[in-house]
Amino acid sequence: MNPQHTPDPYPRSGRHPEAPLGVPGLLIPEGLSGGLGHDAVGTTPAHGRRIMECLPRIGCVFADEHRWWWVVPAGSQIGVAWPSSTRYAAGAALAGRRGPAPAGRRGPAPAGRVRLIHRPAHDSPYTPPIPLYFLTCRLAGITPQWSPAAVG
Template sequence: MTTPPAVQIGRLRRPRVGARLAIPADLPATLGCDAVGMPTGYGKIVMDRLPRVGCVFADGARLWWIVPSGSDTGINWPWVARYSVGAHIPGRARLIHRPDEPGLYTPPIPLYVTLCHVAGVPPVGP
């Protein structure tokens, strides 16, 4: 029996269990896909404060935001966030927000700064 890979603090490696978020086929993922998860309560506040929101999924406990691959490079996501390489999450989620304009992604820097503010954590620069 194969065990899932280890989980780093705040970051999920590509788990062997769970599922990849189902990206809408008509939204090209030209930059690859990772996901940032946060508790639903934080996610609703963050969504209301961002000027641009891409695809967002919900699994009951968390909202998962689609960001370009590598959006964890040089960023220490706050303790409330889980970063998932390849947008693989431990479970299933449904799409709850789809952008009106073309574009799959939520810009990661505004997402990061807004989440830090909502969580009461100062953003840390590179």
């Protein structure tokens, strides 16, 4: 099966089955193909800047006053233990956050709001989760751990 032609199991208007009810999720910008569903990995802004400098391919990145949120394919927590310095949001549902800040706004997002800080030049909204995982582990000073039974 070709994932580029597979329908999105969690379309823009839908909700990831593991996402908390009533919690808004990050919306993939129009024009990007999010056919794999999407989750988000939150890092500190300091780690976010380092990651942005190191990864060769970066998808959509959102930010609020406390975290940078990296869009990854749905299920990127399966089999890995994300570092405790990160936050994993199934369905990209960010508890305690409101929807995106108004389009075109510059500077920090208003309290409780997220804003898109990086839109990829390519048509995929995803940051590859494996390089992101290894880099977050390195920045956290821990050894990457994975197994079929581990859930991050």
